[in-house]
Amino acid sequence: MRDQKSESWLPEREELTSVILENSPDCLGLLDAAGRFLMINETGRRLLEIENLAAARGKEWRFLWPESARPQADIAVATANGGGKGRFREWCPTAKGELRLWDVVVTPLPDGGGGIARFLTVSRDVTDIKRMEDALRWSARRNTLTSEAAGELLQSDNPQAVLDRLCHKAMADLDCQFFFNFLLDRNTGSLRLNAFAGVPEEEARQFEALDYGRALRGCVVGDCESREECAADDLRAELRASHGVTAYCCYPLVREGQVIGTLSFGSRTRPEFNEWEIEVVETLSQFVSMAIARAQMERALRQFDKRNDEFIATLAHELRNPLAAIRYGFNVLNETGGAAMPRLRPMLNRQLDLLVRLVDDLLEISRIETGNIPIKKQRVDLVSIIDQSIEAAEPWLKAYKVHVRRPSEALFVEGDPARLAQVFANLLDNAVKYTAPNGRIEVGAARRGAEAVVSVRDNGAGIRAERLASVFDMFNQEDGDYRGGLGMGLNLARRLVEQHGGRLEASSGGLGLGSEFLVYLPSPPPVAEEQDGACL
16 A cells, blocks of 8 residues: 555655755755665765765665664654654764764655655764764863862862872763872882772782883773883783773873873773873873872972981081080190190191081082082093092091002093092092991992993992982981981082083992992093104
């Protein structure tokens, strides 16, 4: 019956329909009464990037959609078949594979006899609108996250707690079940676990430290394009194997242009993170970096205050000792009428020298801080300066076994002789302070490529591994067999070396295993002198 009614479809209506189809900006199509594809307009052919429609004609329309969209297509056709308008929104790729989002309306076209002759499908490409909506939604989320994070960072006196709260909130927003925060340990060069959620603590501690590598932006667990370079590869693999994680997004934490750690999120309910979600992670990473920087700054300020208090106490003690000795000397002179001067003069000279040295160190630090320390460079033989420094330190070194290794040739650098001598004097003084009498102190010099390297090694108290990074800090004093000083010598030595374009490094096997300080200075290779008679 319906087929007979379909035959009464007026030719002029077909022509009118064709005109409408070809002039619409949307993808318009016709289906027969059985839901088979008949045609689409030229606009639709361009939107779907179809070159040949012949293969699609006569096929059930539902099979032109991805399997996931077919239930919606069936419902829309059934609704239209009942006289209503079917509508749905689904993703469908073009013929060339570009995934697009379509808003589809299916409308019945009557045959004039109370039946349905055709179905008109209107498919509008709303991909850009969808992306814009997503972008606006995620922008709103990012703005909300920004304001909340800024407010918490300003009000909270516990930056670590802020970090935990922000990450747990992001887990809910991003549909994640895991997060990990690693911080860079500059002493060991590894990433150390700072905070986490989603796994038991004993399991998380398997990843207490990771080798440092390039943190990847928005990588998928099963398909990491730079697996060899990613620091979290083992962590990703473990999460995938043990917890079914399918998407893993890792972002670096950066402060003042330097990577200080990573922040990563994992999900077992999604295949990947989209670009807006990654932007949220990026924004969150910036605020986590601020929280960590603030925590580190507050910790550094507390340490500085503690060291400052210790410095003042040490300075008072170091000044009191020579002043007490000088006062004692003057009391004896007053009592003896000057008869004891020959005996007291050497003691008074030593104590005055100590006072002058303490004041000079304080002035040197002040000059360097204000940039007023003069560096008068000239071509100098480093070996000669080392010998002079050892000779000047002879009174301190008498109680030690001193061994000097000199190169077979002169070792020239461009430097200030007085300042370089000061560097080596401070290193020798440090070795004496932390080495017991009769201990061994070794001084060596050599050329390594385009650098002159001077080493000062002792078998004294040594340095703990966790203190190596701070050994050059102002007022720093190591525990152990220590005999006096303000903790400024190494800091001053490093600054002077840096002003010569070099660097000063420290190493130690640990407490009781001595320490070694290496001075690296630019040293151009020697220029061969012209031989006599080369020019006639």
